[in-house]
Amino acid sequence: MAAPPSGDAPAVDRSRDAERTKAEILAVAAHEFADKGYDGARVDEIAAKTSTTKRMIYYYFGGKEQLFIEVLERSYAVIRSIERDLDVEHLDPIDALRSLAELTFDHHESHPDFVRLVSIENIHRAEHIAHSTELAGLANPALDVLTRILDRGRAAGYFRDDVDALDVHMAISAFCVFRIANRHTFNAIFGRDMLDPARREHHRRMVGDLLVSYLTSR
Amino acid sequence: MAAPPSGDAPAVDRSRDAERTKAEILAVAAHEFADKGYDGARVDEIAAKTSTTKRMIYYYFGGKEQLFIEVLERSYAVIRSIERDLDVEHLDPIDALRSLAELTFDHHESHPDFVRLVSIENIHRAEHIAHSTELAGLANPALDVLTRILDRGRAAGYFRDDVDALDVHMAISAFCVFRIANRHTFNAIFGRDMLDPARREHHRRMVGDLLVSYLTSR
DNA sequence: CGTAATGTACGAACTGGTGAGTTAGTTGTA
DNA sequence: TACAACTAACTCACCAGTTCGTACATTACG
Numbered sequence: 456m457a458a459p460p461s462g463d464a465p466a467v468d469r470s471r472d473a474e475r476t477k478a479e480i481l482a483v484a485a486h487e488f489a490d491k492g493y494d495g496a497r498v499d500e501i502a503a504k505t506s507t508t509k510r511m512i513y514y515y516f517g518g519k520e521q522l523f524i525e526v527l528e529r530s531y532a533v534i535r536s537i538e539r540d541l542d543v544e545h546l547d548p549i550d551a552l553r554s555l556a557e558l559t560f561d562h563h564e565s566h567p568d569f570v571r572l573v574s575i576e577n578i579h580r581a582e583h584i585a586h587s588t589e590l591a592g593l594a595n596p597a598l599d600v601l602t603r604i605l606d607r608g609r610a611a612g613y614f615r616d617d618v619d620a621l622d623v624h625m626a627i628s629a630f631c632v633f634r635i636a637n638r639h640t641f642n643a644i645f646g647r648d649m650l651d652p653a654r655r656e657h658h659r660r661m662v663g664d665l666l667v668s669y670l671t672s673r
Numbered sequence: 674m675a676a677p678p679s680g681d682a683p684a685v686d687r688s689r690d691a692e693r694t695k696a697e698i699l700a701v702a703a704h705e706f707a708d709k710g711y712d713g714a715r716v717d718e719i720a721a722k723t724s725t726t727k728r729m730i731y732y733y734f735g736g737k738e739q740l741f742i743e744v745l746e747r748s749y750a751v752i753r754s755i756e757r758d759l760d761v762e763h764l765d766p767i768d769a770l771r772s773l774a775e776l777t778f779d780h781h782e783s784h785p786d787f788v789r790l791v792s793i794e795n796i797h798r799a800e801h802i803a804h805s806t807e808l809a810g811l812a813n814p815a816l817d818v819l820t821r822i823l824d825r826g827r828a829a830g831y832f833r834d835d836v837d838a839l840d841v842h843m844a845i846s847a848f849c850v851f852r853i854a855n856r857h858t859f860n861a862i863f864g865r866d867m868l869d870p871a872r873r874e875h876h877r878r879m880v881g882d883l884l885v886s887y888l889t890s891r
Numbered sequence: 892c893g894t895a896a897t898g899t900a901c902g903a904a905c906t907g908g909t910g911a912g913t914t915a916g917t918t919g920t921a
Numbered sequence: 922t923a924c925a926a927c928t929a930a931c932t933c934a935c936c937a938g939t940t941c942g943t944a945c946a947t948t949a950c951g
Binding site (some may be wrong): 896907 | 922924928937938939941942
Protein backbone atom coordinates (compact mmCIF):
# COMPACT_ATOMS: atom_id res chain seq x y z
CA MET A 456 0.00 0.00 0.00
CA ALA A 457 2.80 2.43 0.86
CA ALA A 458 3.92 4.34 -2.18
CA PRO A 459 6.09 2.09 -4.35
CA PRO A 460 9.84 2.67 -4.10
CA SER A 461 10.04 3.85 -7.68
CA GLY A 462 13.66 4.57 -6.85
CA ASP A 463 15.31 4.33 -10.25
CA ALA A 464 12.34 5.50 -12.25
CA PRO A 465 11.02 3.21 -14.98
CA ALA A 466 10.84 6.55 -16.75
CA VAL A 467 8.59 6.67 -19.79
CA ASP A 468 7.03 3.29 -19.18
CA ARG A 469 3.55 4.69 -19.28
CA SER A 470 1.47 1.63 -20.02
CA ARG A 471 1.07 -1.42 -17.80
CA ASP A 472 1.66 0.67 -14.71
CA ALA A 473 -1.08 -0.07 -12.21
CA GLU A 474 -0.12 2.66 -9.74
CA ARG A 475 0.04 5.26 -12.43
CA THR A 476 -3.32 4.23 -13.82
CA LYS A 477 -4.94 4.29 -10.38
CA ALA A 478 -3.46 7.68 -9.60
CA GLU A 479 -4.65 9.12 -12.89
CA ILE A 480 -8.16 7.82 -12.36
CA LEU A 481 -8.21 9.27 -8.85
CA ALA A 482 -7.04 12.67 -10.01
CA VAL A 483 -9.59 12.88 -12.80
CA ALA A 484 -12.36 11.54 -10.58
CA ALA A 485 -11.58 14.06 -7.83
CA HIS A 486 -11.96 16.90 -10.26
CA GLU A 487 -15.06 15.48 -11.87
CA PHE A 488 -16.84 14.71 -8.60
CA ALA A 489 -15.95 18.16 -7.26
CA ASP A 490 -17.20 19.73 -10.45
CA LYS A 491 -20.52 17.90 -10.87
CA GLY A 492 -21.31 16.35 -7.52
CA TYR A 493 -21.62 12.65 -6.81
CA ASP A 494 -24.84 12.11 -8.72
CA GLY A 495 -23.95 14.59 -11.43
CA ALA A 496 -20.58 12.98 -12.16
CA ARG A 497 -20.59 10.29 -14.84
CA VAL A 498 -18.38 7.24 -14.72
CA ASP A 499 -18.18 7.28 -18.49
CA GLU A 500 -17.09 10.90 -18.44
CA ILE A 501 -14.41 10.24 -15.84
CA ALA A 502 -13.12 7.36 -17.94
CA ALA A 503 -13.14 9.48 -21.09
CA LYS A 504 -10.96 12.12 -19.45
CA THR A 505 -8.49 9.42 -18.54
CA SER A 506 -5.94 7.76 -20.78
CA THR A 507 -7.50 4.45 -19.76
CA THR A 508 -10.99 3.00 -19.91
CA LYS A 509 -14.05 2.66 -17.76
CA ARG A 510 -13.29 -1.00 -17.23
CA MET A 511 -10.21 0.02 -15.26
CA ILE A 512 -12.29 2.05 -12.84
CA TYR A 513 -14.28 -1.05 -11.99
CA TYR A 514 -11.13 -3.16 -12.02
CA TYR A 515 -9.31 -1.00 -9.51
CA PHE A 516 -12.06 0.59 -7.46
CA GLY A 517 -15.03 -1.69 -7.76
CA GLY A 518 -17.58 1.01 -8.54
CA LYS A 519 -18.58 4.63 -8.51
CA GLU A 520 -19.14 4.71 -4.77
CA GLN A 521 -15.81 3.23 -3.76
CA LEU A 522 -14.08 5.53 -6.20
CA PHE A 523 -15.69 8.50 -4.51
CA ILE A 524 -14.65 7.23 -1.10
CA GLU A 525 -11.03 6.94 -2.19
CA VAL A 526 -11.21 10.44 -3.66
CA LEU A 527 -12.39 11.73 -0.28
CA GLU A 528 -9.69 9.83 1.60
CA ARG A 529 -7.02 11.26 -0.63
CA SER A 530 -8.37 14.82 -0.29
CA TYR A 531 -8.47 14.71 3.49
CA ALA A 532 -5.00 13.20 3.59
CA VAL A 533 -3.60 16.34 1.95
CA ILE A 534 -4.86 18.80 4.55
CA ARG A 535 -3.94 16.46 7.39
CA SER A 536 -0.42 16.25 6.18
CA ILE A 537 -0.16 20.04 5.99
CA GLU A 538 -1.60 20.44 9.47
CA ARG A 539 0.79 17.84 10.82
CA ASP A 540 3.71 19.89 9.55
CA LEU A 541 2.53 23.04 11.27
CA ASP A 542 4.81 24.03 14.11
CA VAL A 543 3.60 26.89 16.26
CA GLU A 544 4.96 25.79 19.63
CA HIS A 545 7.54 28.53 19.58
CA LEU A 546 4.95 31.24 19.02
CA ASP A 547 2.96 33.33 21.45
CA PRO A 548 -0.51 31.72 21.86
CA ILE A 549 -2.16 34.64 20.09
CA ASP A 550 0.20 34.51 17.14
CA ALA A 551 -0.05 30.73 17.08
CA LEU A 552 -3.82 30.93 16.86
CA ARG A 553 -3.56 33.47 14.08
CA SER A 554 -1.12 31.24 12.20
CA LEU A 555 -3.41 28.26 12.41
CA ALA A 556 -6.38 30.31 11.23
CA GLU A 557 -4.41 31.67 8.30
CA LEU A 558 -3.10 28.25 7.39
CA THR A 559 -6.70 27.01 7.24
CA PHE A 560 -7.69 30.09 5.27
CA ASP A 561 -4.92 29.54 2.74
CA HIS A 562 -5.55 25.85 2.33
CA HIS A 563 -9.24 26.28 1.65
CA GLU A 564 -8.63 29.07 -0.79
CA SER A 565 -6.06 27.06 -2.72
CA HIS A 566 -8.08 23.84 -2.67
CA PRO A 567 -11.61 24.75 -3.75
CA ASP A 568 -12.19 21.22 -5.02
CA PHE A 569 -11.66 19.91 -1.51
CA VAL A 570 -14.23 22.33 -0.14
CA ARG A 571 -16.70 21.27 -2.82
CA LEU A 572 -16.12 17.57 -2.13
CA VAL A 573 -16.85 18.16 1.54
CA SER A 574 -20.05 20.04 0.68
CA ILE A 575 -21.10 17.21 -1.59
CA GLU A 576 -20.35 14.66 1.09
CA ASN A 577 -22.50 16.62 3.54
CA ILE A 578 -25.40 16.62 1.12
CA HIS A 579 -25.03 12.85 1.27
CA ARG A 580 -24.96 13.02 5.06
CA ALA A 581 -21.36 11.76 5.23
CA GLU A 582 -22.48 8.26 4.36
CA HIS A 583 -19.31 7.64 2.35
CA ILE A 584 -17.01 8.77 5.14
CA ALA A 585 -18.92 6.45 7.43
CA HIS A 586 -17.95 3.60 5.12
CA SER A 587 -14.31 4.58 5.16
CA THR A 588 -12.13 3.05 7.85
CA GLU A 589 -9.47 5.61 7.02
CA LEU A 590 -11.66 8.64 7.69
CA ALA A 591 -14.39 7.86 10.19
CA GLY A 592 -13.48 8.90 13.69
CA LEU A 593 -9.85 9.65 13.02
CA ALA A 594 -9.19 13.01 14.57
CA ASN A 595 -7.54 15.93 12.95
CA PRO A 596 -3.96 16.97 13.73
CA ALA A 597 -5.10 20.60 13.73
CA LEU A 598 -7.14 19.78 16.77
CA ASP A 599 -4.11 18.71 18.80
CA VAL A 600 -2.25 21.84 17.81
CA LEU A 601 -5.26 23.95 18.71
CA THR A 602 -5.72 22.24 22.04
CA ARG A 603 -2.14 23.06 23.02
CA ILE A 604 -2.47 26.65 21.84
CA LEU A 605 -5.61 27.12 23.94
CA ASP A 606 -4.01 25.51 26.97
CA ARG A 607 -1.04 27.81 26.76
CA GLY A 608 -3.24 30.84 26.16
CA ARG A 609 -5.41 30.04 29.14
CA ALA A 610 -2.42 29.32 31.36
CA ALA A 611 -1.04 32.74 30.43
CA GLY A 612 -4.37 34.29 31.27
CA TYR A 613 -4.98 35.54 27.74
CA PHE A 614 -7.86 33.32 26.75
CA ARG A 615 -11.31 32.75 28.16
CA ASP A 616 -11.89 29.22 29.36
CA ASP A 617 -15.44 28.49 28.30
CA VAL A 618 -14.61 27.38 24.76
CA ASP A 619 -12.90 24.22 23.69
CA ALA A 620 -10.69 23.46 20.72
CA LEU A 621 -13.51 21.97 18.68
CA ASP A 622 -15.60 25.13 18.99
CA VAL A 623 -12.67 27.26 17.88
CA HIS A 624 -11.91 24.89 15.04
CA MET A 625 -15.54 25.07 14.01
CA ALA A 626 -15.54 28.86 13.96
CA ILE A 627 -12.34 29.03 11.89
CA SER A 628 -13.55 26.38 9.46
CA ALA A 629 -16.93 28.02 9.16
CA PHE A 630 -15.42 31.30 8.00
CA CYS A 631 -12.89 29.73 5.64
CA VAL A 632 -15.30 27.18 4.18
CA PHE A 633 -18.16 29.63 3.71
CA ARG A 634 -16.08 32.01 1.64
CA ILE A 635 -15.37 29.23 -0.84
CA ALA A 636 -18.44 27.01 -0.61
CA ASN A 637 -21.09 29.70 -0.71
CA ARG A 638 -19.43 32.20 -2.95
CA HIS A 639 -21.78 31.53 -5.85
CA THR A 640 -25.08 32.20 -4.15
CA PHE A 641 -23.49 35.04 -2.20
CA ASN A 642 -22.27 36.61 -5.39
CA ALA A 643 -25.54 36.05 -7.23
CA ILE A 644 -27.55 37.69 -4.45
CA PHE A 645 -25.23 40.41 -3.13
CA GLY A 646 -23.11 41.00 -6.17
CA ARG A 647 -19.88 40.62 -4.24
CA ASP A 648 -17.25 38.09 -5.17
CA MET A 649 -15.87 36.86 -1.87
CA LEU A 650 -12.75 35.68 -3.67
CA ASP A 651 -11.87 39.06 -5.09
CA PRO A 652 -8.09 39.35 -4.49
CA ALA A 653 -8.65 42.90 -3.30
CA ARG A 654 -10.53 41.61 -0.28
CA ARG A 655 -8.34 38.58 0.37
CA GLU A 656 -5.95 40.12 2.87
CA HIS A 657 -8.79 41.81 4.69
CA HIS A 658 -10.62 38.52 5.12
CA ARG A 659 -7.46 36.68 6.02
CA ARG A 660 -6.82 39.11 8.83
CA MET A 661 -10.49 39.04 9.76
CA VAL A 662 -10.53 35.33 10.68
CA GLY A 663 -7.65 35.82 13.07
CA ASP A 664 -9.11 39.03 14.52
CA LEU A 665 -12.50 37.42 14.98
CA LEU A 666 -11.10 34.53 16.98
CA VAL A 667 -8.47 36.46 18.89
CA SER A 668 -10.87 39.20 19.96
CA TYR A 669 -13.40 36.59 20.99
CA LEU A 670 -10.96 34.45 22.96
CA THR A 671 -9.35 37.40 24.70
CA SER A 672 -12.64 39.06 25.57
CA ARG A 673 -14.43 38.89 28.92
CA MET B 674 -55.39 33.93 -13.33
CA ALA B 675 -55.70 35.71 -10.00
CA ALA B 676 -56.44 33.30 -7.23
CA PRO B 677 -60.13 32.48 -7.22
CA PRO B 678 -62.09 34.51 -4.69
CA SER B 679 -62.61 31.49 -2.52
CA GLY B 680 -64.15 33.95 -0.14
CA ASP B 681 -66.82 31.65 1.17
CA ALA B 682 -64.61 28.61 0.99
CA PRO B 683 -65.51 25.85 -1.43
CA ALA B 684 -64.40 23.85 1.59
CA VAL B 685 -63.60 20.24 0.89
CA ASP B 686 -63.32 20.74 -2.82
CA ARG B 687 -59.87 19.24 -2.95
CA SER B 688 -59.62 18.29 -6.59
CA ARG B 689 -59.52 20.69 -9.50
CA ASP B 690 -57.73 23.31 -7.45
CA ALA B 691 -54.72 24.55 -9.40
CA GLU B 692 -53.23 26.60 -6.54
CA ARG B 693 -53.50 23.74 -4.15
CA THR B 694 -51.92 21.35 -6.61
CA LYS B 695 -49.04 23.70 -7.35
CA ALA B 696 -48.44 24.32 -3.67
CA GLU B 697 -48.41 20.62 -2.93
CA ILE B 698 -45.93 19.93 -5.71
CA LEU B 699 -43.69 22.74 -4.45
CA ALA B 700 -43.74 21.49 -0.89
CA VAL B 701 -42.93 17.93 -1.86
CA ALA B 702 -40.28 19.06 -4.34
CA ALA B 703 -38.58 21.31 -1.77
CA HIS B 704 -38.21 18.41 0.60
CA GLU B 705 -37.11 15.99 -2.08
CA PHE B 706 -34.51 18.33 -3.61
CA ALA B 707 -33.16 19.19 -0.17
CA ASP B 708 -33.00 15.51 0.68
CA LYS B 709 -31.37 14.14 -2.47
CA GLY B 710 -29.83 17.12 -4.24
CA TYR B 711 -30.79 18.39 -7.66
CA ASP B 712 -29.39 15.46 -9.63
CA GLY B 713 -30.30 12.93 -6.99
CA ALA B 714 -33.95 13.98 -6.85
CA ARG B 715 -36.29 12.17 -9.22
CA VAL B 716 -39.22 13.84 -10.89
CA ASP B 717 -41.07 10.53 -10.77
CA GLU B 718 -40.45 10.27 -7.05
CA ILE B 719 -41.66 13.82 -6.41
CA ALA B 720 -44.79 13.05 -8.40
CA ALA B 721 -45.34 9.81 -6.51
CA LYS B 722 -45.25 11.63 -3.16
CA THR B 723 -47.88 13.99 -4.48
CA SER B 724 -51.58 13.38 -4.83
CA THR B 725 -51.23 14.36 -8.47
CA THR B 726 -49.11 13.09 -11.36
CA LYS B 727 -45.80 13.78 -13.02
CA ARG B 728 -47.51 15.32 -15.99
CA MET B 729 -48.81 18.06 -13.73
CA ILE B 730 -45.27 19.02 -12.76
CA TYR B 731 -44.50 19.63 -16.40
CA TYR B 732 -47.87 21.28 -16.87
CA TYR B 733 -47.33 23.83 -14.09
CA PHE B 734 -43.58 24.23 -13.92
CA GLY B 735 -42.27 23.28 -17.32
CA GLY B 736 -39.55 20.96 -16.11
CA LYS B 737 -37.27 19.78 -13.34
CA GLU B 738 -35.06 22.84 -13.55
CA GLN B 739 -37.82 25.41 -13.36
CA LEU B 740 -39.38 23.48 -10.51
CA PHE B 741 -36.11 23.71 -8.62
CA ILE B 742 -35.88 27.43 -9.31
CA GLU B 743 -39.36 28.00 -7.88
CA VAL B 744 -38.45 25.93 -4.85
CA LEU B 745 -35.42 28.17 -4.28
CA GLU B 746 -37.47 31.33 -4.74
CA ARG B 747 -39.99 30.15 -2.23
CA SER B 748 -37.30 29.22 0.30
CA TYR B 749 -35.53 32.55 0.08
CA ALA B 750 -38.84 34.36 0.34
CA VAL B 751 -39.38 32.86 3.79
CA ILE B 752 -36.18 34.15 5.35
CA ARG B 753 -36.56 37.54 3.65
CA SER B 754 -39.97 37.94 5.10
CA ILE B 755 -38.70 37.14 8.58
CA GLU B 756 -35.81 39.54 8.22
CA ARG B 757 -38.15 42.25 6.99
CA ASP B 758 -40.18 41.91 10.16
CA LEU B 759 -37.16 42.33 12.39
CA ASP B 760 -37.24 45.61 14.25
CA VAL B 761 -34.12 46.49 16.19
CA GLU B 762 -34.09 50.26 15.78
CA HIS B 763 -35.02 50.73 19.41
CA LEU B 764 -32.11 48.62 20.62
CA ASP B 765 -28.57 49.54 21.50
CA PRO B 766 -26.33 48.77 18.47
CA ILE B 767 -24.63 45.94 20.34
CA ASP B 768 -27.89 44.33 21.36
CA ALA B 769 -29.28 44.93 17.90
CA LEU B 770 -26.34 43.12 16.33
CA ARG B 771 -26.76 40.26 18.75
CA SER B 772 -30.47 40.05 17.93
CA LEU B 773 -29.80 39.87 14.23
CA ALA B 774 -27.14 37.19 14.69
CA GLU B 775 -29.48 35.14 16.87
CA LEU B 776 -32.34 35.53 14.43
CA THR B 777 -30.09 34.15 11.69
CA PHE B 778 -28.94 31.38 13.99
CA ASP B 779 -32.50 30.40 14.83
CA HIS B 780 -33.73 30.50 11.28
CA HIS B 781 -30.96 28.27 9.97
CA GLU B 782 -31.40 25.81 12.77
CA SER B 783 -35.14 25.55 12.21
CA HIS B 784 -34.86 25.40 8.41
CA PRO B 785 -32.21 22.80 7.62
CA ASP B 786 -33.81 22.13 4.25
CA PHE B 787 -33.16 25.73 3.28
CA VAL B 788 -29.49 25.40 4.21
CA ARG B 789 -29.24 22.21 2.18
CA LEU B 790 -30.91 23.80 -0.84
CA VAL B 791 -28.40 26.65 -0.71
CA SER B 792 -25.51 24.17 -0.51
CA ILE B 793 -26.91 22.31 -3.46
CA GLU B 794 -27.31 25.51 -5.41
CA ASN B 795 -23.69 26.40 -4.70
CA ILE B 796 -22.52 23.06 -6.02
CA HIS B 797 -24.32 24.10 -9.19
CA ARG B 798 -22.56 27.45 -9.07
CA ALA B 799 -25.82 29.34 -8.51
CA GLU B 800 -26.81 28.83 -12.11
CA HIS B 801 -30.47 28.47 -11.16
CA ILE B 802 -30.53 31.68 -9.13
CA ALA B 803 -28.93 33.38 -12.09
CA HIS B 804 -31.95 32.32 -14.16
CA SER B 805 -34.37 33.65 -11.59
CA THR B 806 -35.48 37.25 -11.99
CA GLU B 807 -36.89 37.09 -8.50
CA LEU B 808 -33.61 36.18 -6.81
CA ALA B 809 -30.65 37.42 -8.82
CA GLY B 810 -29.32 40.70 -7.53
CA LEU B 811 -32.18 41.44 -5.19
CA ALA B 812 -30.60 42.43 -1.95
CA ASN B 813 -31.41 41.09 1.42
CA PRO B 814 -33.44 43.08 3.96
CA ALA B 815 -31.05 41.88 6.65
CA LEU B 816 -28.38 43.91 4.94
CA ASP B 817 -30.28 47.15 5.33
CA VAL B 818 -30.91 46.43 8.98
CA LEU B 819 -27.25 45.57 9.46
CA THR B 820 -26.08 48.70 7.68
CA ARG B 821 -28.11 50.87 10.02
CA ILE B 822 -26.89 48.98 13.08
CA LEU B 823 -23.27 49.44 12.03
CA ASP B 824 -23.81 53.12 11.29
CA ARG B 825 -25.30 53.70 14.70
CA GLY B 826 -22.58 51.67 16.37
CA ARG B 827 -19.83 53.58 14.62
CA ALA B 828 -21.48 56.91 15.33
CA ALA B 829 -21.57 56.01 19.01
CA GLY B 830 -17.91 55.05 18.86
CA TYR B 831 -18.53 51.42 19.73
CA PHE B 832 -17.63 49.77 16.46
CA ARG B 833 -14.53 49.73 14.34
CA ASP B 834 -14.99 51.25 10.92
CA ASP B 835 -12.96 49.00 8.65
CA VAL B 836 -15.69 46.40 8.12
CA ASP B 837 -18.86 46.78 6.11
CA ALA B 838 -22.27 45.20 6.49
CA LEU B 839 -21.60 42.53 3.91
CA ASP B 840 -18.50 41.30 5.75
CA VAL B 841 -20.43 41.11 9.00
CA HIS B 842 -23.31 39.37 7.30
CA MET B 843 -20.85 36.90 5.80
CA ALA B 844 -19.30 36.11 9.17
CA ILE B 845 -22.69 35.57 10.80
CA SER B 846 -23.97 33.42 7.94
CA ALA B 847 -20.75 31.43 7.85
CA PHE B 848 -21.11 30.39 11.47
CA CYS B 849 -24.84 29.65 11.27
CA VAL B 850 -24.66 27.85 7.94
CA PHE B 851 -21.62 25.76 8.80
CA ARG B 852 -23.22 24.30 11.90
CA ILE B 853 -26.05 22.95 9.81
CA ALA B 854 -24.48 22.33 6.41
CA ASN B 855 -21.32 20.58 7.60
CA ARG B 856 -22.63 18.79 10.61
CA HIS B 857 -22.40 15.37 8.99
CA THR B 858 -18.74 15.38 8.04
CA PHE B 859 -17.92 17.21 11.26
CA ASN B 860 -19.69 14.57 13.27
CA ALA B 861 -18.20 11.69 11.29
CA ILE B 862 -14.67 13.00 11.80
CA PHE B 863 -14.75 14.60 15.25
CA GLY B 864 -17.57 12.67 16.81
CA ARG B 865 -19.38 15.81 17.90
CA ASP B 866 -22.92 16.57 16.88
CA MET B 867 -23.00 20.31 16.35
CA LEU B 868 -26.77 20.25 16.76
CA ASP B 869 -26.71 18.68 20.19
CA PRO B 870 -29.28 20.70 22.18
CA ALA B 871 -26.84 20.84 25.06
CA ARG B 872 -24.50 23.02 23.02
CA ARG B 873 -27.18 25.07 21.32
CA GLU B 874 -27.27 27.99 23.75
CA HIS B 875 -23.50 28.09 23.93
CA HIS B 876 -23.23 28.38 20.14
CA ARG B 877 -26.07 30.86 19.95
CA ARG B 878 -24.27 33.14 22.36
CA MET B 879 -20.99 32.46 20.59
CA VAL B 880 -22.08 33.99 17.24
CA GLY B 881 -23.04 37.21 18.96
CA ASP B 882 -19.91 37.28 21.14
CA LEU B 883 -17.70 36.59 18.15
CA LEU B 884 -19.07 39.53 16.19
CA VAL B 885 -19.47 41.93 19.08
CA SER B 886 -15.96 41.35 20.40
CA TYR B 887 -14.58 41.72 16.89
CA LEU B 888 -16.47 44.92 16.09
CA THR B 889 -15.72 46.54 19.43
CA SER B 890 -12.04 45.62 19.37
CA ARG B 891 -9.13 47.88 18.37
C1' DC C 892 2.60 -20.03 -20.51
C1' DG C 893 0.20 -18.10 -16.51
C1' DT C 894 -1.50 -14.08 -14.94
C1' DA C 895 -2.06 -9.10 -14.16
C1' DA C 896 -3.60 -5.37 -16.85
C1' DT C 897 -6.41 -3.58 -20.39
C1' DG C 898 -9.94 -2.80 -24.16
C1' DT C 899 -14.54 -3.54 -26.64
C1' DA C 900 -19.11 -4.17 -26.92
C1' DC C 901 -23.26 -4.62 -24.90
C1' DG C 902 -27.48 -4.60 -21.95
C1' DA C 903 -30.87 -3.96 -18.29
C1' DA C 904 -32.74 -0.47 -15.76
C1' DC C 905 -33.71 4.04 -15.32
C1' DT C 906 -34.85 9.13 -16.35
C1' DG C 907 -36.63 13.37 -17.93
C1' DG C 908 -39.87 14.65 -20.88
C1' DT C 909 -44.11 14.34 -24.11
C1' DG C 910 -48.38 13.05 -27.04
C1' DA C 911 -52.88 12.20 -26.91
C1' DG C 912 -56.92 11.77 -24.77
C1' DT C 913 -60.32 12.47 -20.56
C1' DT C 914 -62.93 14.74 -16.89
C1' DA C 915 -64.72 18.54 -14.28
C1' DG C 916 -66.24 23.03 -14.10
C1' DT C 917 -67.77 27.56 -16.26
C1' DT C 918 -69.96 30.58 -19.38
C1' DG C 919 -73.16 32.16 -22.68
C1' DT C 920 -77.64 31.95 -24.55
C1' DA C 921 -82.28 30.77 -25.88
C1' DT D 922 -83.53 26.12 -16.64
C1' DA D 923 -81.30 23.39 -20.15
C1' DC D 924 -77.65 22.58 -22.69
C1' DA D 925 -74.08 23.34 -26.02
C1' DA D 926 -69.45 25.31 -26.35
C1' DC D 927 -65.35 26.09 -24.21
C1' DT D 928 -61.40 25.77 -21.11
C1' DA D 929 -58.67 24.48 -17.14
C1' DA D 930 -57.11 20.50 -14.72
C1' DC D 931 -55.75 16.17 -15.00
C1' DT D 932 -54.28 10.96 -16.34
C1' DC D 933 -51.83 7.35 -18.68
C1' DA D 934 -48.80 5.19 -21.52
C1' DC D 935 -44.77 5.62 -23.83
C1' DC D 936 -40.34 7.24 -25.93
C1' DA D 937 -35.66 8.48 -26.77
C1' DG D 938 -31.58 8.98 -24.57
C1' DT D 939 -28.61 7.78 -20.55
C1' DT D 940 -26.10 5.38 -17.03
C1' DC D 941 -23.92 2.00 -14.28
C1' DG D 942 -22.11 -2.12 -14.61
C1' DT D 943 -20.32 -6.59 -16.87
C1' DA D 944 -19.19 -10.63 -20.08
C1' DC D 945 -15.72 -11.60 -22.98
C1' DA D 946 -11.65 -11.02 -25.63
C1' DT D 947 -6.86 -9.42 -25.81
C1' DT D 948 -2.25 -7.91 -24.67
C1' DA D 949 2.16 -8.01 -22.63
C1' DC D 950 5.15 -8.95 -18.79
C1' DG D 951 7.97 -12.21 -16.06
